[in-house]
Amino acid sequence: MAAPFPFTALVGQDELKRALVLTAIDPRIGGVLALGDRGTGKSTVVRGLAALLPPIAVVAGCPYRCDPAQVRAACPMGCAERHTAAIAPVPVVDLPLGATEDRVVGALDLEKALTRGEKAFEPGLLARANRGYLYIDEVNLLEDHLVDLLIDVAASGENVVERDGLSVRHPARFVLIGSGNPEEGELRPQLLDRFGLAVEVTTPTVIAERVEIVRRRDAYEQAPGAFLARFEPEQAALRARILAARDALADVAVPEARIEDAARLCVALRTDGVRGELTLVRAARALAAYEGADEVTLAHLRQLAASALRHRLRRDPLDEAGSTARVARAVVEVFGPPPEPHAAGNGARDPAEARAP
Amino acid sequence: VSAPPDAAPPTGDAPPPDPTDALALLAIDPAGLGGALVRGPADPRRDAWLAALRTAITAATPEAPWRRVPLHVTEQRLTGGLDLVATLAAGRPVAERGLLAEADGGVLVLAGAQRIAATTAAHVGAALDTGATGDTLGGLGGGMGGGHPVRIAVVALDEGRPDDDERAPAGLADRLAFHLDHAHLDHASLPDAVPDTRAIAAARALLPHVTAPDDVIAGLTVTAAALGIASLRAPILALRAARAQAARDGRTTVTVADARRAAALVLAPRATRLPPSEPTDDAPEPPPDGEPPPPDGELPPPPDGEPRQPDDDRAAAPDDRPLDDLLVETARAAIPAGLLALLSAGGPPRTTRQPASGRAGPERRTAHGGRPAGNRPGDPRRGDRLDIVATLRTAAPWQPLRRSGPAPDPDAGTARRLEVRRADLRVRRFVHKAGTTLIFAVDASGSAALARLAETKGAVELLLADCYVRRDEVAVIAFRGARPDLLLPPTRALVRAKRALADLPGGGATPLAAALDAARDLALAVRRRGRTPALVVLTDGRANVARDGTRSRVAGEADALAAARLVRAAGIPALVIDSADRAGRQDPGPQRQAAALATALDARYVALPHADARGVSRIVRAELTGA
DSSP states (O other): OOOOOOGGGOOSOHHHHHHHHHHHHOGGGOOEEEEEOTTSSHHHHHHHHHHHSOOEEEETTOTTOOOGGGOOTTOTTOTTTOOOEEEEOOOEEEOOTTOOHHHHHEEEOHHHHHHHOOOOEEEOHHHHTTTEEEEEETGGGOOHHHHHHHHHHHHHSEEEEEETTEEEEEEOOEEEEEEEOGGGOOOOHHHHHHOSEEEEEOOOOOHHHHHHHHHHHHHHHHOHHHHHHHHHHHHHHHHHHHHHHHHHHTTOBOOHHHHHHHHHHHHHHTBSSSHHHHHHHHHHHHHHHHHTOSBOOHHHHHHHHHHHHTTTBOOOTTOOSOHHHHHHHHHHHHHOSOOOGGGSSTTOOOGGGGGOO | OOOOTTOSSOOSSSOOOOHHHHHHHHHHSHHHHOEEEEESOSOHHHHHHHHHHHHHHHHHSTTOOEEEEOTTOOHHHHHEEEOHHHHHHHTSOOEEEOHHHHTTTSEEEETTGGGOOHHHHHHHHHHHHHSBOOOOOTTSOTTSSTTOBOOOEEEEEEOOOTTSOOOOOHHHHTTOSEEEOHHHHHTOOHHHHOOOHHHHHHHHHHGGGOBOOHHHHHHHHHHHHHTTOOOTHHHHHHHHHHHHHHHHTTOSBOOHHHHHHHIIIIIGGGOSSOOOOOSSSOOOOOOSOOOOOOTTSOOOTTTSSSOOOTTGGGTTOTTOOHHHHHHHHHHHHHSOHHHHHHHHTTOOOOOOOOOOSOTTOHHHHHHHSSEEEEEEEOOGGGTOOBOHHHHHHHHGGGHHHHHHSOOSOTTTOOTTOOOOOGGGOEEEEEEOOOOEEEEEEEEOSSSSOHHHHHHHHHHHHHHHHHHHHHTOEEEEEEEETTEEEEEEEEESOHHHHHHHHHTOOOOSOOOHHHHHHHHHHHHHHHHHTTOEEEEEEEEOOOOOBOTTSOBOHHHHHHHHHHHHHHHHHTTOOEEEEEOOOHHHHHSOGGGOHHHHHHHHHTOEEEETTTSOHHHHHHHHIIIIIOO
């Protein structure tokens, strides 16, 4: 398979790219939901992600890619007892629409059962996505029984298989990435909630941007090697920055006042539960780490409020008013008007922060 | 010389889209262009086009495979995996290559693309994107078959009729360069048009060296935007087509003429709106000929030899838009007549319908998930789940007998091997609670006065909100004036439903009988898809249009009752919501047409003011969906 289109060569779709980078820094932020038009490069962005991320250390031969540094006793392969380390790329697994439950969950290995009479588990897509990304294109058209299954696994980080006389549980921690066109069908609120960040992807309207997209795509297809080489410095720089941000993540301070800010925003928007402020604060911390800031500022919260909250609003299903606009309004109401653009940059103090103790 | 948008037939020096072009370009760059979507019924012209394509492609690469994918293809056959029956017979794992991998380097023909399963479309789309197969079907010998190269052209045969709304999945169509209409195939004498082998081979060799000037790239992109094509795959595919065209003509640089032909072939059929009218009137002057294109695939005037600069006088200005204008004009001229009429009427572009999955019938839906309900003999290759325990239990009593017989494969056979035959296979059955599709037939006629129409809309919106919670599908048929309109095909996208309702005007006659017929047809179609239809009729029952379209209150009401009895005979549960005003309803007996209608339908009858919108919603839930 040819090397995917480089992540950094993608023109536009900044919010989606930022959301993916943040989940690469801190997978606990949760999944990313990209809703928007067809043919806007959603799949390309996601498929480019794997090549961008640095490879991970895994236990050789373990289908669940256990981390040799912290082997879980729960691994059914017995990685806890003995293992040899290896390096593998971060998995980005496609879950095709209409996949069977067997294929997603895993099932009895028929080959072994029928030819050797062995009862063995054949891991499914959930196992393959462990420690990586599970990508579902047209997630809004996914069949209900698969949605139910994903909701459960995404929440627990573990896939429990009780079927065909098998009783297997294995780790399935992945970042769920969904894309789809909301015009073609709605997502169930329970599944929406599993996505940490939601971004709206629109087809670029600036002609120059569209032309540049086509031009780069053309260059990539004509000479993939040269194109990849051209963007390798940028890829390496972004990779290094993500790695640095991962290291810095634990040291980023989250002032109590910022947590309160996030909570006040969620109260103003009447989001269900506390997952909203939790995700907002986590994403803001990852963004601070990415920007090299020491602590989370109000500016970080402002930037991420829409991504973290727009899909959590309790909504009238027929409400056409964009939830993005509602979040933006609430941000202004709760945090005050945004500071002057030149002050909003990295490290600048948001004047509204002065109010907070 | 700017022509009015609805001027037809489109002429000009623009090369009209010619299926021969599509064919030659596909033969030159099959995998790069993705393939073609061919709309229209199966007929000799289509067969001729397919045969010509096959000849052209096999002429260039004699071993190029040509695989036809039937509608009922199983996921495993498509992607490959463990061949269970062969494995059992041989006693060792036998892998099966999928159709996708088998078609590598050749063509995959999708028959009946308008009814293709979502799974099939998803796999083909992913293969077109990545050029390789994904993973094999789980539970059937994993680790086999993933990552095979799949460099294919896909020919999707879409036999959807214009009046029903079945279409090839939009996600698939978006990835195929050419969208050919039946009308396109009309004026081509294809058998003569097959490009000769050496030309194709030469073009293929040249293709990697073809460069595209920047202004061509920009021009195609701008043109796509001007035609309202949101997807960026369109200009990318158009650029590929332009490249292939340049290679076809033996050039290493894409010319304006190549780009124009690509715009006509790739961009025009995708137009969702007419480009803004010419700002200046120096649009390319159509040559006076207006004669039909040469049918035998020889090149129309402009492209051959030294490409002429179309607008030499303006070539000096760096920021001129002549190329864009030229391309837009070319594409506009090539928009198929039917689409052109639709667009210039301001009508909606062909909206993509929701690619429903599991469309082949109830069995398909129930094979995969739901509550387990026993097992039955079957073949897991059809996509059913093998019930391994039941299979072994079935095979167990026969073991002594089978072991004493000759082993099917002495090399693999050991005394301990379990002998499982095809007849032993048991597959699981599932009970899947079929979803409900609520069909709203909304009376928007003049007799349902405007105030009542608003009330009706309010009730429907509440019902829609309710459907959202229950994950029901909804469809809306509105009737007023001459005939009923399917405002919204079955969908879960409630925003669309709301929009469709909001745009619904009121006034006109009441073609109730035709509306009930349409609702019945839709309900039966829904049932064929394995869902449960239920009908909600919001009307005052005062029909005044007969089935044959004549205005007559007596015949209209009689026909309406007859249509209602047909609905009842089909066993479709129904609810009538009477939207007549109070005075009308208080009249005894014959004035209560809606009540009579309810009786004919064997439906529950509700009068709107008594049951407010919330009450109606409750009744629908109780009466129709059993929730």
